[in-house]
Amino acid sequence: MTTSDAKQWSWQARGVEREELEVDVLIVGAGPAGLACAIDLKRRCDAAKLEKTILVLEKAEEVGYHILSGAVMDPRGMQELFPDWKERGCPIESPVVDDCLDVLLGGGRWSRLKGFLVPPTLHNHGNYIISLYRVVRWLKDEAEKLGIEVYPGFAAAEVLYDENRVIGVQTRDAGISKSGEKKATFQPGMNVKAAVTVFAEGTRGSLAKGLIERLGLGSAENPQSYGTGVKEIWELPEERAAALKGHVIHTAGMPLGLEGYGGGWIYGLSENRLSIGFVVGLDHPDAKLDPHALFVQWKQHPGVAQHLEGGKVLRYGAKTIPYGGYFAMPKLQGDGFCIVGDSAGFLNSARLKGVHLALKSGLLAAEAIAEALAKNDTSAHALSRYTALFEGSWAKAELWRVRNFHQAFHGGLVKGALDVGVQMLTGGRGLVARRKGVLDAQTTRKVAESKLTKPQFDDRASMDKLTDVYWSGSVHEEDQPSHLIVTDPTVCVTRCTEEYGNPCQHFCPAAVYEWPTEGRPTGVRINASNCVHCKTCDIADPYQVIQWVVPEGGGGPKYIDM
Secondary structure (H helix, E strand, C coil): CCHHHHHHHCCCCCCCCCCEEEEEEEEECCCHHHHHHHHHHHHHHHHCCCCCCEEEEECECCCCCCCCCCCEECCHHHHHHCCCCCCCCCCCCEECCEEEEEEECHHHCEEEECHHHCCHHHCCCCCEECCHHHHHHHHHHHHHHCCCEEEECCCEEEEEEECCEEEEEEECCEEECCCCCEEEEEECCCEEEEEEEEECCCCCCHHHHHHHHHHCCCCCCCCCCEEEEEEEEEECCHHHHHHHCCEEEEEEECCCCCCCCEEEEEEECCCCEEEEEEEEECCCCCCCCCHHHHHHHHHHCHHHHHHHCCCEEEEEEEEEEECCCHHHCCCCEECCEEECHHHHCCCECCCCECHHHHHHHHHHHHHHHHHHHHCCCCCHHHHCHHHHHHHCCHHHHHHHCCCCCHHHHHHCHHHHHHHHHHHHHCCCCCCCCCCCCCCHHHCCCCHHHCCCCCCCCCCCCCCCHHHHHHHHCCECCCCCCCCEEECCHHHHHHHHHHHCCCCHHHHCCCCCEECCCCCCCCCCEECHHHCCCCCHHHHHCCCCCEEECCCCCECECCCCCC
């Protein structure tokens, strides 16, 4: 049993009678990958006259509440799922009408690149600006029209195994106090068993993480690498909002130096709204790396601040993004299971796009699962059809062309930019045939070498973390065990304080981890109710002693219209 498995089990009550539900296919996560898989699988089963039950479990209180993305959507994946997606009413904010790259410079200066000066990977004509929340809600409705059951508010806490075969999941017990005692409201989780379980939990899903560790599905040479994106939705004065609608602006340069990988986005939405955000790679070496602070500094640059003048924030959120690319993807299936979407690393970090790849992964998995169900064989061998389909698909071709992209920047921005230029000429190879990776947690330098600084905050545009967390709508039941577990607290107050200065207080974009500012630290205070489920702590902690596991079903942010 892995560490993450053990910690999840510690919350589950023993010796209680649990309901057991049996379905043919269980999908954990109602995001674009999970819902695409459910929809296509149902259509395939109906066409083959296979009477199979499909159930989708979602940990959020409502479908879409935990969905966060930029987002500009390449329509290719949606076109395959629903060729008539526009006629069906799939919600879009705007077609992309213009795109550019703003290079933010020191001294408040910036330079705008357009046309052929914009890197080809950032060209967005033919794409659509969307609210992924709205798209996922629409997909949920389409799934239910087909008779697919979608259960929000059910957090899957543990994978059920028969030796190394996945046979389903156990949902999170509810009504357990902070001390681990059963409250009057106690409700035991249920065992949901299935011939095939599809893990569609999003980035760094806690079940997929434990599954990959237990079965050795990941790559030792190329562990998955991540970035943390921090986002706000703004309401703008009508005239400026109309001028920006449909515009896609990406930014590079400030406030990152030459060691960090990242940048910002500004997308013009409908209804006088603007999507803005900043993402930074968690392989940044600075122990005081603070994605939220960088986001605030980015907003304060005149090249960005000009767009926000006279506006007001409506929503805030944060999410990690799988940057590792093709070589960092885990094995996609095994006995009784498949992994799809961000959980499997289906994201093109060069294009900053993953929605179309998530949808495609769901479609590929659905085809393989349908064939396996028809043969009554859901073994690893039968489900390996999923990998075969992926290897022959446009999704593989797209990811292969950027297979060394993010790893090229491990040596810094200058070397990375040079290698990426060579990659464009060599079909993605670059200067090295296969660039190896390293865990993000292993890149952190000692705090004595830290150079990053904090911005000045205000209550207008440069909000601090706690103010922004309010705009995330995050709510958790207070009297429950923390879903953020420190497995070795002594490391935090001894080695981590001395070596890294307790970086959790910096890298968390929701002010979850609080350390005393005076005297010798005696321990961290964990404000779990602030958590926005981004998973940064689980990834970036240099000692890997922080484990993110699911809280009670329904807890977390409410990313409405994000």
